[in-house]
Amino acid sequence: MLQVSYIRDNREQVLERLAVKNFKQVGLVDDIIVLDSQRRALQISSEELQSKANASAKQIGELMRTGKKDEADALKGQTGAWKEDIKKLTEDLAAVDEELQQKLVLLPNLPHASVPKGITPEENEVVLEHGNKPTLPENALPHWELAAKYDLIDFELGVKITGAGFPVYKGKGAKLQRALIAYFLDEAEKAGYAEVMLPLLINEASGFGTGQLPDKEGQMYYVGMDNLFLIPTAEVPITNLYRDVILKGEELPVMNCGYTPCFRREAGSYGAHVRGLNRLHQFDKVEIVQVVHPDKSYDVLETMSTHVQSLLQNLGLAYRVLRLCGGDMGFGSALTYDMETWSAAQQRWLEVSSVSNFETFQSNRLKLRFRNAEGKTQLAHTLNGSALALPRIVATLLENNQTADGIRIPEVLVPYTKFEWIS
Known part of the structure; x- marks a missing residue:
């Protein structure tokens, strides 16, 4: 959530940057500024x-002590009228503040x-490409056929x-899943991340x-009886560990x-894609999350991107x-890098990670702050990535590593899978 003071003091810049996100409700900015003015006046x-x-x-009290009861009573009447005015102002202030927050x-x-600038995925900027796209024989199979051939995954x-x-993951398919999870967690630990095990259900405050x-x-599964949501990503419970927290610098x-x-009610569609x-x-995912000083968040974003790339290189x-x-x-992101792997059998790029800097957007909602060098509280920056x-x-591992003899397992995963081939 943007800070009202920033919107008020930087109206033109806010409108300019929102236009880059193709945000059409420009009148909302002026509505917020007007409501903020009303709120401050009240x-x-x-x-x-x-x-x-x-x-x-x-x-x-002083009048009563000096025996000036009539003057005291008159002043009490005036004070009573003021208190009624204060009550009305408090109600008006609450109503305006609620509308402002909405x-x-x-x-x-x-x-x-x-x-x-851009609207469609085709307008995303390619920052770099790494590695050579594998060339497969003409009879190469897509992963869903490989999964059936080797009895790895049963979609039906x-x-x-x-x-x-x-x-449903089966046999070596299930073991490959478990191996990847363990490998990703171990690599995150080497990079300095502390592992946490988390609830898979969140309340409204966490989602907000x-x-x-x-x-x-509409994208989350809702448990109505308990007013809870299944998590769309571990980002949500991990970041909410620090909701309403003031960290030391x-x-x-x-x-x-x-x-x-992770659970997502994404609209279904048809076709190979x-x-x-x-x-x-x-689906399963390992998430990395950082809470950092605002001056360092974009350096941290590059570091997180490099970490994800190292995993892809090792695989x-x-x-x-x-x-x-x-x-x-995304709605809350200030800058996002997507990483895509090349599917040699499908002949297309597949997104496998997003790494984003949210700046103070989440921390303002979370009231996640730290004490700076001057001892004052300040909103932290939050980042996360798959x-x-x-x-x-x-x-892509199944498709790109298929051979006539079976599917080769990347060397870094063999200590986790305990097998080198799926055959």
């Missing part, structure tokens, strides 16, 4: 009357100056048990704190990682890094 009036009432109370949460975060069993988008609510209700950066299943593991309603996957354009970015999301990693 606050000043209330404080002035309260000051008069407090001074009057002291004066009444409008504030509709504003997305402002994109960083480096974010390119998942439909039977739950529905489409909930696969990281920006999923009220923006993404020397505690920064705070670095956490965690593995969780969403077939097999390409789009799921439940031997060709990949590219995209800087997302304004229209393709390191990594498993489904499309598994898809």
